[in-house]
Amino acid sequence: MNTAIPAPPAGTGSALVTPELNMLRTYYIGSDGSVLQAGYTPQNDWTAPVAISNGAKAHLASPIGVTMVKDDIWLFWFSDQKQLQYTTSTYTESTWSAVQNISATIPKELPRSIGVARSDTPDVTQIFYLDGIEMQQAQYSNNGWSNSNLGSSTPNSSISNGPMAAVGWNDTAVRLYYVDDNAIVEVASESTYGTWELGTMDPDDYD
Secondary structure, eight states, X not given: OBOSOOOOOTTOOEEEEOSSTTOEEEEEEOTTSBEEEEEEETTTEEXXXXXXXXXXXXXXXXXXXXEEETTEEEEXXXXXTXXXXXXXXXXXXXXXXXXXXXXXXXXXXXXXXXXXXXXXXXXXEEEXXXXXXXXXXXXXXXXXXXXXXXXXXXXXXXXXXXXXXXXXXXXXXXXXXXXXXXEXXXXXXXXXXXXXXXXXXXXXXXX
């Protein structure tokens, strides 16, 4: 049995999701650009990584993002053309949907991170990434994607295409975490299309 989490190739991002109690799925980009999945259960420990069933290919240095949308896994990455793409799969099955492009800003350089925020009530999925120093948002609601440049609404990152993370919960509340003025800051919004403000977290030095 393989009790250690399978390691992604050096320099690639990875993402982890928990579809149900005691079940883990991890995703990353393989050395040929394939989108890989490895899984864990207490009965079987970690499985060896395999390419997802639709043959999806990503930029070799793409970050990867993942979230649960009810019983489906939604997986996000950037293509060789830096187009934001995604695919979905019911977590109890091994079949993935066809890869789809997301209507979103194509970054000048490849972002380092993809942040995903999820709200079940209302049913909204939000994607965040940096294009240079400006935050970008893609949002899925009412069966369609929309996108926004949040550069005028949120503080700019002090690291171009730098690290960032997002977390969300119901009523579409979102917290973004990234580097501003050499410190990790929290930027908060309490609703879809709401005002973005600095959160209550004390800035933490970023070395």
